[in-house]
Amino acid sequence: MKPSPGGASGPPAHFAALDGLRGLLAFGVISYTVYLSHWPVLIVMERIWGKALGSNPPLKLAGIAMATLAAWALTVLVERPAMRLAAGRLADGRLRKADLAVSPGSVKGRQ
Secondary structure (H helix, E strand, O other): OOOOOOOOOOOHHHHHHHHHHHHHHHHHHHHHHHHHHEEEEEEEHHHHHHHHHHOOOOHHHHHHHHHHHHHHHHHHHHHHHHHHHHHHHHHHOOOHHHHHHOOHHHOOOOO
Protein backbone atom coordinates (compact mmCIF):
# COMPACT_ATOMS: atom_id res chain seq x y z
CA MET A 1 0.00 0.00 0.00
CA LYS A 2 1.42 3.36 -1.03
CA PRO A 3 1.53 5.99 1.73
CA SER A 4 -1.10 8.61 1.30
CA PRO A 5 -0.19 12.29 1.22
CA GLY A 6 -0.75 13.17 4.87
CA GLY A 7 -3.56 10.71 5.37
CA ALA A 8 -4.28 8.66 8.47
CA SER A 9 -2.84 5.50 6.92
CA GLY A 10 0.75 6.73 6.89
CA PRO A 11 3.23 9.50 6.39
CA PRO A 12 3.28 11.71 3.33
CA ALA A 13 4.71 10.01 0.24
CA HIS A 14 7.87 12.12 0.18
CA PHE A 15 8.86 10.72 3.60
CA ALA A 16 8.84 7.16 2.26
CA ALA A 17 12.33 7.73 0.82
CA LEU A 18 13.67 8.31 4.34
CA ASP A 19 12.88 4.73 5.34
CA GLY A 20 16.20 3.56 3.92
CA LEU A 21 18.14 6.12 5.97
CA ARG A 22 17.59 4.63 9.41
CA GLY A 23 21.30 4.77 10.26
CA LEU A 24 21.45 8.43 9.38
CA LEU A 25 18.31 9.10 11.41
CA ALA A 26 19.78 7.20 14.37
CA PHE A 27 22.91 9.35 14.14
CA GLY A 28 20.65 12.40 14.20
CA VAL A 29 19.31 11.26 17.57
CA ILE A 30 22.80 11.28 19.11
CA SER A 31 24.29 14.14 17.06
CA TYR A 32 24.19 16.72 19.85
CA THR A 33 25.84 14.25 22.23
CA VAL A 34 28.52 13.63 19.57
CA TYR A 35 29.05 17.39 19.47
CA LEU A 36 29.46 17.46 23.26
CA SER A 37 31.71 14.40 23.49
CA HIS A 38 34.07 15.06 20.57
CA TRP A 39 36.07 17.74 22.38
CA PRO A 40 37.13 15.59 25.38
CA VAL A 41 38.02 12.77 22.95
CA LEU A 42 40.18 15.15 20.91
CA ILE A 43 41.89 16.47 24.05
CA VAL A 44 42.82 12.95 25.18
CA MET A 45 43.99 11.97 21.70
CA GLU A 46 46.11 15.11 21.41
CA ARG A 47 47.77 14.37 24.74
CA ILE A 48 48.58 10.85 23.58
CA TRP A 49 49.67 11.55 19.97
CA GLY A 50 50.51 15.25 20.11
CA LYS A 51 50.93 17.12 16.82
CA ALA A 52 50.80 13.85 14.85
CA LEU A 53 47.03 13.89 15.27
CA GLY A 54 46.64 16.78 12.81
CA SER A 55 48.48 15.02 9.97
CA ASN A 56 47.07 11.52 10.40
CA PRO A 57 43.66 10.98 8.69
CA PRO A 58 43.17 7.42 10.06
CA LEU A 59 43.72 8.77 13.55
CA LYS A 60 41.13 11.49 12.92
CA LEU A 61 38.63 8.86 11.76
CA ALA A 62 39.36 6.85 14.90
CA GLY A 63 38.60 9.99 16.94
CA ILE A 64 35.27 10.43 15.16
CA ALA A 65 34.45 6.78 15.84
CA MET A 66 35.40 7.11 19.51
CA ALA A 67 33.32 10.29 19.92
CA THR A 68 30.36 8.55 18.27
CA LEU A 69 30.75 5.52 20.54
CA ALA A 70 30.99 7.77 23.61
CA ALA A 71 27.87 9.65 22.49
CA TRP A 72 25.94 6.41 22.00
CA ALA A 73 26.99 5.18 25.46
CA LEU A 74 26.01 8.49 27.10
CA THR A 75 22.67 8.45 25.32
CA VAL A 76 21.86 4.86 26.33
CA LEU A 77 23.29 4.91 29.85
CA VAL A 78 22.56 8.47 31.01
CA GLU A 79 20.20 10.47 28.83
CA ARG A 80 17.44 7.94 28.17
CA PRO A 81 17.24 6.66 31.78
CA ALA A 82 17.13 10.26 33.05
CA MET A 83 14.34 11.08 30.60
CA ARG A 84 12.37 7.98 31.66
CA LEU A 85 12.86 8.88 35.33
CA ALA A 86 11.69 12.45 34.77
CA ALA A 87 8.73 11.27 32.66
CA GLY A 88 7.69 8.85 35.42
CA ARG A 89 7.87 11.54 38.05
CA LEU A 90 5.91 13.92 35.86
CA ALA A 91 3.28 11.27 35.26
CA ASP A 92 2.65 10.44 38.92
CA GLY A 93 2.85 14.04 40.14
CA ARG A 94 6.11 13.78 42.13
CA LEU A 95 7.75 16.29 39.83
CA ARG A 96 6.19 19.25 38.14
CA LYS A 97 7.49 20.89 34.98
CA ALA A 98 8.02 24.06 37.00
CA ASP A 99 10.48 22.13 39.21
CA LEU A 100 12.70 21.63 36.17
CA ALA A 101 12.95 25.34 35.41
CA VAL A 102 15.80 27.36 36.85
CA SER A 103 15.04 30.84 38.06
CA PRO A 104 17.38 33.36 39.70
CA GLY A 105 15.89 32.64 43.13
CA SER A 106 16.14 28.88 42.77
CA VAL A 107 19.93 28.74 42.63
CA LYS A 108 21.39 28.23 46.10
CA GLY A 109 23.24 31.25 47.41
CA ARG A 110 21.58 33.69 45.00
CA GLN A 111 18.60 35.89 45.60
